[in-house]
Amino acid sequence: MASAPLVSFMHTETDTQLASARALGFDKLMYGVDVLDGEIDPPLEIVAAGLTPAYMDTYVRRMREDPIRRMAARGEIPVTNTPLTYENTGGSLSIAKNRSLSSGDTSMLRWFLSQGVRTGVGFRIRMSHGRHASINFYSARGHAELDLDTAMQGLFLIGHQLHARIEPKLSKWPDRLLSGREAECLEWIAVGKSNREIAELLGISIDTAKEHIQSLFQKLRVHGRAQAVSRGHVLAYLG
Numbered sequence: 535m536a537s538a539p540l541v542s543f544m545h546t547e548t549d550t551q552l553a554s555a556r557a558l559g560f561d562k563l564m565y566g567v568d569v570l571d572g573e574i575d576p577p578l579e580i581v582a583a584g585l586t587p588a589y590m591d592t593y594v595r596r597m598r599e600d601p602i603r604r605m606a607a608r609g610e611i612p613v614t615n616t617p618l619t620y621e622n623t624g625g626s627l628s629i630a631k632n633r634s635l636s637s638g639d640t641s642m643l644r645w646f647l648s649q650g651v652r653t654g655v656g657f658r659i660r661m662s663h664g665r666h667a668s669i670n671f672y673s674a675r676g677h678a679e680l681d682l683d684t685a686m687q688g689l690f691l692i693g694h695q696l697h698a699r700i701e702p703k704l705s706k707w708p709d710r711l712l713s714g715r716e717a718e719c720l721e722w723i724a725v726g727k728s729n730r731e732i733a734e735l736l737g738i739s740i741d742t743a744k745e746h747i748q749s750l751f752q753k754l755r756v757h758g759r760a761q762a763v764s765r766g767h768v769l770a771y772l773g
Contacts, residue, residue: 548699558680560653561672564581581700596642617655617657621652657690711753713746
């Protein structure tokens, strides 16, 4: 299980953007850095504004129950650099009208609604090596009470301004998701080498080679060599 994300409240970096979002009817925001597309594990880091520490503590503990995050991880809803908006009624989501939600999903939606999270607007900004910043704004108002077209355009700009202010202050994680040895194994996998051949080429035992390969599979969230090679090209580990 992934470790809990680092949660912070960077007031000097978020106050101006939160004030601009409030003028559009959105009084809460959350900025998170995820490792890979389709990721259900908690982000590496989260910056929140307009949300209390108590809310964030509960949300981090229940993050894997978030129906929006779960649907995005399964590819059922698009999460791209184009803003996505939804309305939460406490029992349904406007972006999942044709999908039956579980009792766990609706429990989480009711909790969101009780915390003033009714309408959400979110999008992401691509970062290096598969990471992306997920930027979300929340309102206690329903769609009918908001000028969504204007809000989405404004929040898109505010989100990019927010990213420019927050990104330099984030923790400095390793530049690359894979270790140097794992990346070498991936390169040899891409040219069709077996575990034994990779061990001989790298001067390590076959058991150690297998450990590196299993580790890179886990980090890339893949289930085999072909998927690993495909993901390696996407993340620029392979030319």
